[in-house]
Amino acid sequence: MNAMERSALVNTSTEGANVNIILIGAQGSGKGTQAALLVQSLGIVHIASGDLFRAASQEQTELGKKIRSYLDKGELVPDEITVQMILNRINKPDCASGGVLLDGFPRTVAQAQALDKGLQGVGQQIDLAIYLQVPREELISRLSGRYICQAHQHVYNIYTNPPKVPGVCDIDGSNLYQRSDDRGEVVEKRLNIFFSETIRLLDYYRAENKLAEVNGKQEIDHVHMEIMKIIKNWDRSPPK
Numbered sequence: 001m002n003a004m005e006r007s008a009l010v011n012t013s014t015e016g017a018n019v020n021i022i023l024i025g026a027q028g029s030g031k032g033t034q035a036a037l038l039v040q041s042l043g044i045v046h047i048a049s050g051d052l053f054r055a056a057s058q059e060q061t062e063l064g065k066k067i068r069s070y071l072d073k074g075e076l077v078p079d080e081i082t083v084q085m086i087l088n089r090i091n092k093p094d095c096a097s098g099g100v101l102l103d104g105f106p107r108t109v110a111q112a113q114a115l116d117k118g119l120q121g122v123g124q125q126i127d128l129a130i131y132l133q134v135p136r137e138e139l140i141s142r143l144s145g146r147y148i149c150q151a152h153q154h155v156y157n158i159y160t161n162p163p164k165v166p167g168v169c170d171i172d173g174s175n176l177y178q179r180s181d182d183r184g185e186v187v188e189k190r191l192n193i194f195f196s197e198t199i200r201l202l203d204y205y206r207a208e209n210k211l212a213e214v215n216g217k218q219e220i221d222h223v224h225m226e227i228m229k230i231i232k233n234w235d236r237s238p239p240k
C-alpha cells in the first residue's frame with residue numbers, strides 16, 4: 001500500500017471512534033508495529049503492558065525490583081500487580097473518550113475476566129480482539145534478529161530490516177540494543193507461555209463473538225489494511 005492508499009484508508013476510517021481493542025499476538029508477531037500504525041490511524045490510546053513494566057522495572061523500589069526479576073526470566077508478572085496496573089492506566093482521563101488499544105494484556109483468561117469486570121465497573125467493554133497469527137519458527141527467527149533503539153524504541157531486524165549503519169538507529173542516531181528477553185532460552189520460554197496460556201484467549205473472545213484473526217506473515221501495510229477493514233466493518237451491536 002502506498003502513502004496515498006494508506007491516507008485514503010485512514011480518511012475513511014473510524015478515526016475518533018470509541019472502540020476498545022485488544023491486539024493478541026506472540027512476541028515477534030508484529031504486534032508493536034501494528035499497534036503504532038493503529039494509533040496513528042485511529043487516534044486511540046495505546047497501552048502496552050510490556051512497556052509499562054519495563055518503565056516500572058527501572059524504578060529503584062521493592063516493586064520495581066520484583067517486576068524486574070520476572071522480566072529478566074521471561075515470566076509473567078503476577079496478576080494482582082498486572083491487572084491493577086492496567087486498570088489504573090485505563091482509568092486515566094485520556095482513555096475516557098477515544099477508546100484504547102491494549103497490547104500485551106490480557107495474556108491469560110484470568111486477566112481477561114478481571115479486565116471485563118474492571119471495564120464493566122466504569123461502563124465500558126472490550127469491543128474487538130484481533131489475533132495476529134504467525135508460525136512459531138518465524139517468530140523465533142524474527143526475535144533473535146530484533147534490535148531496538150535506545151531513544152525511541154524503533155525496531156530493526158538484523159536479517160530482514162537492518163539499519164543502514166550497524167548498531168545505529170536510522171531515525172534518531174541512538175544506539176541499538178537487543179532486549180535481554182529476546183535471547184536464547186528466554187525467547188523459548190516466552191513463546192511457550194504464549195502458545196500454552198495466551199492462546200486460550202482466542203476461545204474466550206470467540207465465545208463472546210469478538211474475535212478476528214489476521215495473517216501476520218504478510219507485509220506490514222497489508223496486515224494494517226486488513227485490521228483497518230475489520231475495525232471499519234465492526235458491528236457495534238452487542239453479540240447475539
Ligand code: AMP
Nearest residue numbers: 049050053070071075076077104105107
Ligand atoms: P512484552 O514486551 O509484551 O513481551 O512484555 C515483556 C514482559 O513484561 C513479559 O515477558 C512479562 O514479564 C511482562 N508482562 C507484560 N505483559 C504482561 C501481562 N499481561 N501479564 C503478566 N506479565 C506481563
